[in-house]
Amino acid sequence: MDRRIQKSRQAIMDAFMKLMSEKDFESITINQIAEEANVNRGTVYLHFTDKYDLRDQCMEVQFNQLLRSCMPEEGMVFTSKTALLRTFEHLEQHASFYYVMLTSKGNTVFRDRMETVIQQSLNDHLDSIGLDKELNKDITVQFLISAGVGLLEWWITRSMPFPVSVMVEQFWQLLERLQLQSDELPNRSKKNLGNKAHYT
Incomplete structure (x- = not known):
């Protein structure tokens, strides 16, 4: 261009x-x-074409940057600690954009788009790790989307009250307790096995 x-x-x-x-x-x-x-x-x-097209293209630019930043190898948000770290770092670097989009009155399009991006990644991830048979996949996906997007939204709209390192560590510990991390991570912490978590 x-x-x-x-x-x-x-x-x-x-x-x-x-x-x-x-x-x-x-x-x-x-x-x-x-x-x-x-x-x-x-x-x-x-x-x-119009202001709606302008809004959509602004969102796509940011989402494409987010995906490039967080998905080259490790996957998106919930699939590895590295991906989670990259996600929060990206949000921190572009906090003004996300703050505006998440706090604008009546602008639910952005939140819906964010949920769709995470849902696609989650579906693929849960298929790859073999979800516990006692857990319903649809319910698990919706729970994690609500928790994940809600946490990111809370962090951004509250002017990032905790540093990235704290957010990543706390979020990862919560995911650990649900045992939903990728098997690619060695020595994944599981209470019933008594393994000690190790991250690369």
């Missing part, structure tokens, strides 16, 4: 995010976005 075009597109996305931190999504207009980005209305429409 031409550098000028890319710069213009980024300016529009940045302007949109700034407005999202100040206004309700439904009240934002294309004219306001154009004015904030210092471009004309037509330029906005060259890049985006």
Whole structure:
């Protein structure tokens, strides 16, 4: 993409995010976005169909960055401690974006999209580790989605009251007690086996 075009597109996305931190999504207009980005209305429409398309593309950019950051080898969030660490580090680095998207009135689209991304990863992960027969997969997935997204949302919207290291360690210990980590991790801690946890 031409550098000028890319710069213009980024300016529009940045302007949109700034407005999202100040206004309700439904009240934002294309004219306001154009004015904030210092471009004309037509330029906005060259890049985006409407403000809904702009919102969706902003989300996709961030989600793609999150997936690239957290899924190259270890998998997503619940599948390894390294993936969990990368997830929290990414959220910390882009906290302003996630704060705006999670606190904007009426903007449930972002939370729904986050839940969908985690659900896809969880389904694959639970299939790979062989879920305990006493646990219903659908119930387990919904429980973990609610717990995981809820925790991430709480951490971001409360201005990250605990450092990444504490969040990762606490979350991992909770997952450990549910025995839902990947078998790829050596010497996984299980109380009934008396093994001592070891992380690489």
